[in-house]
Structure formats: structure tokens, C-alpha cells
Amino acid sequence: MDMTPEQTGFDTSTLWIMIAGLAVGSFALRFLFIGLVGDRPMPDWLMRHLRYTAVAILPALVAPLVVWPKATGGALDTPRLLAALVTIAVGLATKNVLLAIFSGAATLYGLLYLL
């Protein structure tokens, strides 16, 4: 599916509801403890689950985009798959976010150019 701005299916009011919801929600999450809860200790089980939110959500969001890229209409795509694998490998090996991004982007552009 080829998405151009004219074809996007959201309208302006949905967008502003989204912005308002995200703005209020994000501030609430940040303010929750420092502003409201104070120094009271929090239950262990809650902190234990919160610790894993980012590592659970970010890869889950990305995985379908890697396996079924929209740009190729959902067909597995060698440059994109390899770019993702290189980003993962460099990220794991170096723990360096920027280096991983540049390596992944270089792989993607290199292969898109060659293939």
C-alpha cells in the first residue's frame, strides 16, 4: 500500500485528540512519582514490570516492520532484513546507539544501491 499524505486515513480531530492524550499522559507518567507519590516506597512487583516496558514494546513494534516492510508491499526484503540484523549486531557488540544506526543505514543504502 502506497501511503501519500493525501491518502492517510486520519483526520485532524483524531490527530489533536492523540496529541492531547499523549501530552497529558506523558506528563502524568513523569509527574506521578516526583510530584505526587513522594518518598513512599513502591511495590516490588510494579517496579519489576516497569523495568521491562521499553525492551518489550520497542522490538515488538519493529518486528513486523522488519519482516513485512510496507515499502515492498509486505514482501520480505533482503536490504531491509540485513540492515536490521546489522543494526542489532552492532548495537549488541558496541552498546553505541549512533554507531548502530549508522551501520544499519549504511547497510540499507549499500544494498539498495547494489541490488
Added chain:
Amino acid sequence: MAFSPNSYYWKGLRDGAPFVLVAGPFGMLFGVLATEAGLDLTETMVLTATVFAGAAQLTALQLLQENAPIFIILASALAVNLRMAMYSASLTPYLGGAPLWQRAFAAYLIVDQSYACSIVRFETEPDLSISQRMRYYLGSVTLVTLCWYSFTFVGALLGAQIPKSWALDFALPIAFLAMAMPMLRTPAHVAAALVSVIVALLGAGLPYNLGLMLAGLAGMMTGARVEVQLRKKGTWT
């Protein structure tokens, strides 16, 4: 110890400066992708200034383009931001004594970078006053904030002119994968990520992007479960 409070602002500013290298390109990427998704300059800048969290903003943008229901968009993007609540909890013992208006301001400025800088400083220098801590914290996030706003703006202006051959459809996967890898510090984090990926792929066909929600929940529960097991075996670091 005759440090003027201001010097802690400068220390924070220096320690936070390298993060500009991440915030700049990331902000620009958001500006470009938001424009490509059909947001105008005002919408893009209001979103970036009020939400002030790159990963959550990009998540929302992606789901908006997939025409996900608003409830799913909000739940997914705010789930990405749950870590901010964790940072907030972790900073509270150090900044909780400041006046409410300062805490509200500090809350808005909680991002990965300000948290990472400040918590290290607060732990290594436990004798700092609240005012010194607050100034250090503000310093650490000043450049990142300015960079985030201005580069989003530049990206939004450039957005419409970037050709399709740049394959920006894949900028988000690469950025998120690169961000997630350094977070895989323990076997529990690795297990959480693996389970969430598997569930996300299995559930990709579910309506309303419920696959993502299920994957997130499964990942969190896996991480928590593995952590408990490792603690029992005494191998938790």
C-alpha cells in the same frame, strides 16, 4: 565546599552535551517522518514540545499511519513512556524535596538523557543540596531540549522534499533497534525482548494492533518472571 549553585548547572550542561549527537538526528528524523505522515508544522511542533519523548512520538506516528484506533495509539505510545514513571520514581529521593513548581518543571524534562546523567551524579555525590541537584539536572537536559525542538523544526521543513529513494520507511526500525540493544543488560531483558518479538509476529494479523499490546504485556511479564527466577538462584546482578 564553596561551590556556587551555578557551577552545578554548568557541570550538568557539560555532562549532557554529548547527548546532543543523539537528540539532534532523532529530532530531525521525527520532523521529517511527521511531515511525510501528513502533519503540518504546527501539529508537528506542538506534538514534539508537549509530549517531549521521541520513541513515544514515533510509535504514535507509526500507528496513526496504520489507522489504528485512538485507544491503541495512546496505550502503545504511553506504554513506551512507562519507563519515564520509573525514572520519576528513581529521581524522587533526590529531587522530591524541591518546591512543587520546580518538581513539575523537572517532571516535564524527564528523558533518558537527563535521567542517565543525573542519577549517576546524585549517587556519586550524595551530599549535594536539593538546589545543586536541581541545577545539575536542568543543565544536563538544556542542550538536549533545545536541540530536540530546533532539529524537529528543521526536519519538518525538510520533510516534504526528501525523495522516496532515501527509504525513510526503514528509519524507525533502525532507530528503535539501535536504541533497544543497549537496554538488553540482563538475561531478563533479553528474554522480554525475544518473547515480545515472537508474540508481535504471531499476533501481527490481529485487529486494532492488539498484537503489539499482547506482545508488550507478554514481554513485561516474561522479564519480571525471569528476574524473579534469577534472584532465587542468586544470579541476579
